[in-house]
Amino acid sequence: MDSKSILFRSENIDFYADCPAPEEYYKLFLTTDWNNEYCFTKVEIEQSIRNIWYTISAYAGKELIGSGSILSDGIHHALIVNMIVHPDYQNQGIGTTILRLLVKKCRECKIRDIQLFAVENKCRFYKKFGFVARPDNAPGMQFK
Ligand SMILES: CC(C)(COP(=O)(O)OP(=O)(O)OC[C@H]1O[C@@H](n2cnc3c(N)ncnc32)[C@H](O)[C@@H]1OP(=O)(O)O)[C@@H](O)C(=O)NCCC(=O)NCCS
Numbered sequence: 001m002d003s004k005s006i007l008f009r010s011e012n013i014d015f016y017a018d019c020p021a022p023e024e025y026y027k028l029f030l031t032t033d034w035n036n037e038y039c040f041t042k043v044e045i046e047q048s049i050r051n052i053w054y055t056i057s058a059y060a061g062k063e064l065i066g067s068g069s070i071l072s073d074g075i076h077h078a079l080i081v082n083m084i085v086h087p088d089y090q091n092q093g094i095g096t097t098i099l100r101l102l103v104k105k106c107r108e109c110k111i112r113d114i115q116l117f118a119v120e121n122k123c124r125f126y127k128k129f130g131f132v133a134r135p136d137n138a139p140g141m142q143f144k
Contacts, residue, residue: 010097013058013065013089017101020057022046024064031086053078056101058085058094065089068098070105078106080116099129115140 008015020028026045029035040048049055053074058066066085072078080102085095106114117140118126123133134140 007056007101008097010093013060013094013097015097015101016057016059017054017105018057019049019052019055020064020067022049025049025067028064028067028084028086029082032084052081054102054105056098058098060089066094066098068095068102070102072106072109072111074109074111076112078109078111078114080114083116095125096129099126103129 005016005018006014007017022042022045026042029040029045049069052069053072054070056068057064066089068083069081070078071081080099083095083098085098103114116126116131118131
């Protein structure tokens with residue numbers, strides 16, 4: 001990692017607006033239980049991270065310990081996805097910094113509609129940030 005591209009430094013954690021190395025990202029992804037459902041291969045995970053619009057990566061030294069991404073058309077819609085902080089580093093404010101940098105990017109691009117899906121026990125985390133649940137008469141929907 002080149003120090004010139006560091007977006008933000010907090011104590012011993014560096015935040016970059018870079019796509020992480022696929023191998024590193026795959027390891028971080030597997031710290032969640034998401035692959036129990038999705039069953040992605042390493043190649044598929046690599047493809048997903050390469051194709052994404054914008055990613056913030058957090059490093060402790062050379063180790064990727066956090067990441068979050070935006071899927072977007074660059075002006076109308078942005079969907080914040082794949083917020084992950086390695087379990088050893090959670091509850092230290094790293095996820096909050098990643099989310100702040102992602103929202104900042106959306107604001108800089110004047111994106112009008114910023115959305116995300118929250119698992120129930122993470123609603124508080126996002127609400128503190130200003131996200132609100134969608135109204136009952138306009139729920140998010142998912143193809144099954
Ligand atoms: C969601 C996730 C990314 C949050 O990352 P994180 O680094 O733990 O987030 P933060 O540390 O900024 O905030 C988490 C909590 O720690 C608290 N916190 C922040 N800094 C803190 C500090 N220095 N000391 C103690 N607690 C702290 C925050 O207030 C927050 O509390 P809350 O959840 O009750 O609102 C992380 O839990 C994760 O990777 N989970 C697994 C994957 C997942 O579920 N992703 C989200 C899907 S919606």
